[in-house]
Amino acid sequence: MRKKIFFTGIEKRPGKSFVSLGLFSALKNQQTALRGFKLFSELDTEQAALFELVAGHPIHEIMDINQAISLMQTQPDELIDQVMKATDTSEDVPLRYFEGSDFESDNDVFEYQFNLTLAYQLNCEVILTVSAKDRTLEHTLSVLNTALEMAKKNHANVVGVVINRISEQYEAEAPSFFKKKFKNLPLVVVLPEFKALANPTMQDIAKKLDAEVFCGSEELMRPVKQFTIAAKYIENFLASRIDRAGMLIITPGDRIDILLGSLLADSSANYPKIAGIVLSGGDRPAQAIHDIIAGLEHPFPVLIAPLQTYEVATTLYSAKFSLSRLDMNKVHTALEAIRPYLEEPLLGWFSQKSDKTVFSPAMFLYDIAHRAKAIKRHIVLPEGDDPRILQAADYLLKRNIVDITLLGEAKKIQLLSKRLELKLPGVTIIDIETAPKKRAYAEQYLELRKHKNINLPIALERVTDGNYFGAMMVYCGDADGMVSGAAHTTADTVRPALEIIKTKAGISRASSIFIMCLATKVLIYGDCAINPEPDSDMLAEIATQAAEITLKLGLAPKVALLSYSSGSSGSGASVEKVMRAYKTLKQNQPNMLVEGPIQYDAAVDSSVAAKKLPNSKVAGEANVLIFPDLNTGNNTYKAVQRESGAIAVGPILLGLNKPVNDLSRGCTPQDIINTILITAIQAQGDKS
Numbered sequence: 001m002r003k004k005i006f007f008t009g010i011e012k013r014p015g016k017s018f019v020s021l022g023l024f025s026a027l028k029n030q031q032t033a034l035r036g037f038k039l040f041s042e043l044d045t046e047q048a049a050l051f052e053l054v055a056g057h058p059i060h061e062i063m064d065i066n067q068a069i070s071l072m073q074t075q076p077d078e079l080i081d082q083v084m085k086a087t088d089t090s091e092d093v094p095l096r097y098f099e100g101s102d103f104e105s106d107n108d109v110f111e112y113q114f115n116l117t118l119a120y121q122l123n124c125e126v127i128l129t130v131s132a133k134d135r136t137l138e139h140t141l142s143v144l145n146t147a148l149e150m151a152k153k154n155h156a157n158v159v160g161v162v163i164n165r166i167s168e169q170y171e172a173e174a175p176s177f178f179k180k181k182f183k184n185l186p187l188v189v190v191l192p193e194f195k196a197l198a199n200p201t202m203q204d205i206a207k208k209l210d211a212e213v214f215c216g217s218e219e220l221m222r223p224v225k226q227f228t229i230a231a232k233y234i235e236n237f238l239a240s241r242i243d244r245a246g247m248l249i250i251t252p253g254d255r256i257d258i259l260l261g262s263l264l265a266d267s268s269a270n271y272p273k274i275a276g277i278v279l280s281g282g283d284r285p286a287q288a289i290h291d292i293i294a295g296l297e298h299p300f301p302v303l304i305a306p307l308q309t310y311e312v313a314t315t316l317y318s319a320k321f322s323l324s325r326l327d328m329n330k331v332h333t334a335l336e337a338i339r340p341y342l343e344e345p346l347l348g349w350f351s352q353k354s355d356k357t358v359f360s361p362a363m364f365l366y367d368i369a370h371r372a373k374a375i376k377r378h379i380v381l382p383e384g385d386d387p388r389i390l391q392a393a394d395y396l397l398k399r400n401i402v403d404i405t406l407l408g409e410a411k412k413i414q415l416l417s418k419r420l421e422l423k424l425p426g427v428t429i430i431d432i433e434t435a436p437k438k439r440a441y442a443e444q445y446l447e448l449r450k451h452k453n454i455n456l457p458i459a460l461e462r463v464t465d466g467n468y469f470g471a472m473m474v475y476c477g478d479a480d481g482m483v484s485g486a487a488h489t490t491a492d493t494v495r496p497a498l499e500i501i502k503t504k505a506g507i508s509r510a511s512s513i514f515i516m517c518l519a520t521k522v523l524i525y526g527d528c529a530i531n532p533e534p535d536s537d538m539l540a541e542i543a544t545q546a547a548e549i550t551l552k553l554g555l556a557p558k559v560a561l562l563s564y565s566s567g568s569s570g571s572g573a574s575v576e577k578v579m580r581a582y583k584t585l586k587q588n589q590p591n592m593l594v595e596g597p598i599q600y601d602a603a604v605d606s607s608v609a610a611k612k613l614p615n616s617k618v619a620g621e622a623n624v625l626i627f628p629d630l631n632t633g634n635n636t637y638k639a640v641q642r643e644s645g646a647i648a649v650g651p652i653l654l655g656l657n658k659p660v661n662d663l664s665r666g667c668t669p670q671d672i673i674n675t676i677l678i679t680a681i682q683a684q685g686d687k688s
Helices: 016-030 045-055 065-074 076-087 108-121 137-153 174-181 202-209 234-240 256-266 287-294 309-318 325-351 361-374 387-398 410-419 438-452 456-464 466-475 490-501 536-552 573-588 600-604 606-612 630-644 669-683
Strands: 003-009 034-038 095-099 125-131 157-166 187-192 212-215 226-229 247-252 274-280 302-304 378-381 403-407 428-430 481-484 511-517 522-526 559-562 594-598 624-626 647-654 660-662
Touching: 003 016, 003 108, 016 034, 016 045, 016 095, 016 125, 016 157, 016 325, 034 045, 034 076, 045 325, 065 076, 065 108, 076 108, 076 361, 108 137, 108 361, 125 137, 137 157, 137 174, 157 174, 157 325, 174 187, 187 325, 202 274, 202 302, 202 309, 202 325, 212 287, 226 309, 234 256, 247 256, 247 309, 256 274, 256 287, 274 309, 361 511, 361 669, 378 466, 378 669, 387 403, 387 410, 387 669, 403 466, 410 428, 438 456, 438 466, 438 490, 456 466, 466 481, 466 490, 466 660, 481 490, 481 669, 490 647, 490 660, 511 536, 511 630, 522 536, 522 630, 536 559, 536 573, 536 624, 536 647, 536 669, 559 573, 559 600, 573 594, 594 600, 600 606, 600 624, 630 647, 647 669, 660 669
Parallel strands: 003 095, 003 125, 034 095, 125 157, 157 187, 226 247, 247 274, 274 302, 378 403, 378 481, 403 428, 481 660, 522 624, 559 594, 559 624
Antiparallel strands: 212 302, 511 522, 511 647, 647 660
16 A cells, blocks of 8 residues: 545634544554654644654644745646655655644635645545534535535545544434545545643643642643623622633732632532632742642642733634643653544444546646756757756756756856846856867767768768757767757757657557646647658557656656547548557557557546447556547647647657757747756666
8 A cells, every 4th residue: 555645624723633643643543554644834843743643754844834835836737746855754754644734824725725736646546534623514514515625626635534523412313424425435434523722721721821829730731611801790700600610710919819719619519619710911920829839739720821811812812722742641652542533444444445547737747856866868959048948957957867967158158147137047058159169079970871962061060950969969979858849949959869769679660758847647648740741560569668757757658549439439541540550559558558549538537438439448547648649649738738828848759869859849848948958867878
């Protein structure tokens, strides 16, 4: 089993910290090899400390939630990068647990959406918690349904809900009620109101108010079940509270009558025990009063708070009290109390067959950066005077992911970089006109193309072109790969590659793929840029090359040979071509997971696949989609890109001896970054 769990509330104060601590403890009892991560700092520092104690390893929050939300809005890739680096561990653990934010930002709804988005991007299964306190079952259900609907819109994979603080009147019926309503969720947990745990102690009150303990320090663990302000005469006040145990009394510091009367009542067997008293205003009772109280056997705690009575009351009524290291007995009691409610549902969940892991686009892009950095490669960029190229180069150089050579006039590039406030650390700049290897490249090019009646002057003219010069650098081993096309046509980029680098042995023609990063998945489209009318053998070759690069990018290829019919339902020349390609693949690649002919919807939608090709191992789950011709492929990728907002990386050229890749002239710096990363990964196969 390999799982990543993201636990979050859906609003302020759902009891997230308490439930999270219990959930993590229960998980640890069942899965000893797990790691826990508390992603964001909280005002209550005790929670991180307790989480660390239960986890048994250091816990370092990454950042403040407001900083994280800002990054999500402006630099989402940077947020994912920081989270992944902070949570990366050399241990191969089967279970990773991420705790979401504590809703301390200014916008609950947006913060919930932020948690959902982050969970999805991290490829986590999500468990939500909600408080049922002061809510009916129907009200709680409505709140949860709204939260689940938002989770669906944000592509989060919610696998469980924890309904916390069910009131005593609903305690008996709540489990069956919610399990019936959420029968499609593998994990449904209903927790009662643990009254003893929900109550703060006098020690918690003292800490919250920053109050001085005037006396009764031995009784600071008394639980506080309710607050009250004493404004009446002492006899009327005590009479009105005769049935209230665990009461915290708030009164001005000069109400010594309330103080002494309450102490007397607390010592009586005929009056409910009082939790303690807070004297507001900062006034200390006289020494004589202190001496009197000191003579009592077990006086309740008396706190002196600097705040006024109203301020004390409002602070306490709005305060959030949670578990603390100062009362480890309460912590252990809490964990033991919650565990029976969690163990059986967790066992049931773990016993189920795990759902297929979705590789989110954010994680895919993070992963290819990680792969590129693992074996560093040298990429040449012929369009060194394009601002987008410089921005992409700066990003990658700062992160030490690849080495980069820019082709162009050095002064011009340096001036443009300064204007864009870019550093370009470690970059190499080559001015082709004065490059020492220009003639050597021309002579090598002449040798390669002499059968085309090329002479030296023509060869020198050719290598003056940045794409030819860059291709010669790659051919001669002075660079591992080339990326161009931000200011050139596809033909301008591909032609030098085909003339100089050429296709691998056994490959009849170069082909291409686009890596389509959709909202919920990553798909490989081929061929959408090079071959107009591939025959069946070429289709099989395109599929083979696409599957190979898919595997190299960290995805398990499931190949769909697309057509306007699925299985044997249709006929025609195009369908027959796809059928022949399928037979060729099954013969040459018997272990490849491939299906064809198959329609696009049956290839990617499990519900359609169940009707059209119910026995297929690929239908509904295909991630490598091979189009029957360039017209279909090119239009499809552009339609999907424009209508869905997908990130299209490519075209990535396949079948060359060394990688050269093309850019769209409308590309962004991020598009360039992604293409350079893919090129670097392709180049890793050329060197050890």
